[in-house]
Amino acid sequence: MKTDSKLTLAKLAELAGVSTSTASRALKDNPLIKEETRARIQALASEHNFSVNAAASRLRTQKTHVIAVILNLIDHTEQSVSDPFLLKIVGELNKALNAAGYEMLLSNSFMASDDWASYFVSSQRADGIIVVGQGKSTVKIDKAAEAQVPIVVWGEPHTPANYPIIGGDNYAGGYMATKHLIERGSKHILFLGDPGHAEMEQRHKGYVNAHRDAGLTVDPSFTKPIDITSTAAHACINDAIKQHGLYFDGLICVSDMVAFGAIKALKERYVGIPGDVKIVGYDDIMLAELMHPALTTVHQNVTMAAHLMVEQLLCQVNQQPVSSQVVETYLVKRLSS
Amino acid sequence: MKTDSKLTLAKLAELAGVSTSTASRALKDNPLIKEETRARIQALASEHNFSVNAAASRLRTQKTHVIAVILNLIDHTEQSVSDPFLLKIVGELNKALNAAGYEMLLSNSFMASDDWASYFVSSQRADGIIVVGQGKSTVKIDKAAEAQVPIVVWGEPHTPANYPIIGGDNYAGGYMATKHLIERGSKHILFLGDPGHAEMEQRHKGYVNAHRDAGLTVDPSFTKPIDITSTAAHACINDAIKQHGLYFDGLICVSDMVAFGAIKALKERYVGIPGDVKIVGYDDIMLAELMHPALTTVHQNVTMAAHLMVEQLLCQVNQQPVSSQVVETYLVKRLSS
DNA sequence: TGCTTAATTGCAATCGTTTGCATTTTATTA
DNA sequence: TAATAAAATGCAAACGATTGCAATTAAGCA
Numbered sequence: 001m002k003t004d005s006k007l008t009l010a011k012l013a014e015l016a017g018v019s020t021s022t023a024s025r026a027l028k029d030n031p032l033i034k035e036e037t038r039a040r041i042q043a044l045a046s047e048h049n050f051s052v053n054a055a056a057s058r059l060r061t062q063k064t065h066v067i068a069v070i071l072n073l074i075d076h077t078e079q080s081v082s083d084p085f086l087l088k089i090v091g092e093l094n095k096a097l098n099a100a101g102y103e104m105l106l107s108n109s110f111m112a113s114d115d116w117a118s119y120f121v122s123s124q125r126a127d128g129i130i131v132v133g134q135g136k137s138t139v140k141i142d143k144a145a146e147a148q149v150p151i152v153v154w155g156e157p158h159t160p161a162n163y164p165i166i167g168g169d170n171y172a173g174g175y176m177a178t179k180h181l182i183e184r185g186s187k188h189i190l191f192l193g194d195p196g197h198a199e200m201e202q203r204h205k206g207y208v209n210a211h212r213d214a215g216l217t218v219d220p221s222f223t224k225p226i227d228i229t230s231t232a233a234h235a236c237i238n239d240a241i242k243q244h245g246l247y248f249d250g251l252i253c254v255s256d257m258v259a260f261g262a263i264k265a266l267k268e269r270y271v272g273i274p275g276d277v278k279i280v281g282y283d284d285i286m287l288a289e290l291m292h293p294a295l296t297t298v299h300q301n302v303t304m305a306a307h308l309m310v311e312q313l314l315c316q317v318n319q320q321p322v323s324s325q326v327v328e329t330y331l332v333k334r335l336s337s
Numbered sequence: 338m339k340t341d342s343k344l345t346l347a348k349l350a351e352l353a354g355v356s357t358s359t360a361s362r363a364l365k366d367n368p369l370i371k372e373e374t375r376a377r378i379q380a381l382a383s384e385h386n387f388s389v390n391a392a393a394s395r396l397r398t399q400k401t402h403v404i405a406v407i408l409n410l411i412d413h414t415e416q417s418v419s420d421p422f423l424l425k426i427v428g429e430l431n432k433a434l435n436a437a438g439y440e441m442l443l444s445n446s447f448m449a450s451d452d453w454a455s456y457f458v459s460s461q462r463a464d465g466i467i468v469v470g471q472g473k474s475t476v477k478i479d480k481a482a483e484a485q486v487p488i489v490v491w492g493e494p495h496t497p498a499n500y501p502i503i504g505g506d507n508y509a510g511g512y513m514a515t516k517h518l519i520e521r522g523s524k525h526i527l528f529l530g531d532p533g534h535a536e537m538e539q540r541h542k543g544y545v546n547a548h549r550d551a552g553l554t555v556d557p558s559f560t561k562p563i564d565i566t567s568t569a570a571h572a573c574i575n576d577a578i579k580q581h582g583l584y585f586d587g588l589i590c591v592s593d594m595v596a597f598g599a600i601k602a603l604k605e606r607y608v609g610i611p612g613d614v615k616i617v618g619y620d621d622i623m624l625a626e627l628m629h630p631a632l633t634t635v636h637q638n639v640t641m642a643a644h645l646m647v648e649q650l651l652c653q654v655n656q657q658p659v660s661s662q663v664v665e666t667y668l669v670k671r672l673s674s
Numbered sequence: 675t676g677c678t679t680a681a682t683t684g685c686a687a688t689c690g691t692t693t694g695c696a697t698t699t700t701a702t703t704a
Numbered sequence: 705t706a707a708t709a710a711a712a713t714g715c716a717a718a719c720g721a722t723t724g725c726a727a728t729t730a731a732g733c734a
Contacts, residue, residue: 034682056392056722059393061721361693392691394690396692
């Protein structure tokens, strides 16, 4: 087994005594080639553990079989990179992409150049783009979509856009969570999250309407537009109590991490959960049930979301029609409420 | 701005009235080209937001500027994909790679073909491989290294190998954690983790020696070779107590997730922490300090680790000598001990 | 056997950049 | 001004696989 010079398709073909065209076809099981020849060449290839040069293949076929996944981080705080929920999505996307025969080029909005369409797609680095998160502004996404490249985003699916958006039913999630707290007796419920962000906006609308439907009014000052990090939540609750005492008895958090930060602040002041304050998180990350008390939270079917995203993306690659999709969303009741 | 047919370097050159060679050189700021010409072409390029075809460029230069990152998962349980620590490493690697001008192709040991060297490197999909985790067997890693491709791994840095391994000082970590618990008064300390795994083996050795140095003996049955998941830890502690009661007063866990699982089991049985049982985790993930009680744990400098990994990898790409590296490792004392 | 059709295989152009070397243009000096 | 050196640009050959079309071989049938 001499590995002197690197093995190319041409050399492999020569070894097999056929032309490169035959070798190429044989390797991809093209029925044009005689069954027997195919087998022989494939065996030879794996014996010399040959794999075709992806760069050459991509150049020729104009397809990369790679999808760029961009984590569209919201805050400057890099904290959010480590939000388990985002990473869960990445993991599921990786699986779904692989299942569809694609590989994943991982990037994030801090590092990627601003012109996603040309940097990733026109340059043949990837065949399409999956954006995780709408961010506070969708200009980069819109720009990429205008350039007509295959793209899908995880976000609020009811946002009007000329690209498919996959996401949970944020309005329903916010509504369910709030209604639940109200039913459990909470009367003064804070909303921890920034409604300036599309997904949060819908959850907030659900929060407002649940109050209305229960005949309660919402104090605008009860909405705390904080960053989506546990640190921000911790600071927020801390300040709130320090300034006005414990004037609330319920917390709707836009992520489990936010809920954790809030819980920490409450525990530090010996506030009982759920006795004094009831809490609902969002995302149902693995740690939610390990918390003490186990966190009531809104679950979104991420596995399905990943499949839908890949599906909608490939539809675009194949010039087929697409549409936004809402994934299953439900409340998981645990001990924090 | 007509985007009729896709823009190639040749067309851009034509627009600029120069040859493709000049255009190519101008775009990469080659001093061979007159300053003025360079500026003009670069301006034209960004005006038409042109970016060179990566496939063609890679084919020609034989460099991809991509690094494959493989999550070498241990268990069949996909749980481990979502271990926040692994994902933290991925995030840091992403940053470090970008800083060095590389992009990241993310894969994992379940999905990637078995022959990493030929699949990723010979095929020109990437210039090198970073493996996160040694797994229980290093055959795939060894095989890739034998194929002479640039490769580095996150793992136990004292493992003898013909490729650089970056990791914390696991022996010291295990020793510090155990010594700490002993000093706090624990006498019967369980080790939750599988010493069959290189990193765990060293931590376990530290656990054993700390006992010895304190004049204590270790009961072999106190070592619980469980999977690195909170679920496994929860089950393990549950069973242990169910069968023999609370016969231990200290827990050394090989990850924070394991610690969380254990904590949950203890709380369900109203065991006091740190009163009845003291606990130390490993990794210092963000949630460690949000736990109640805040988790004492072993911290490893992941940012530095990521930089070292990238550095050692690029050394290989540039034919320079490499070596394994130990990153800073220390105990963070919190309330669980 | 001779002829038509189907099954296999090979030829050669192409994908878009990069780069060693040749060529042209400009600057320098006698 | 002519000769020479330096600066700027262009030519054309790779890089390695894919694929429409032509060519060869095998099979089918009267």
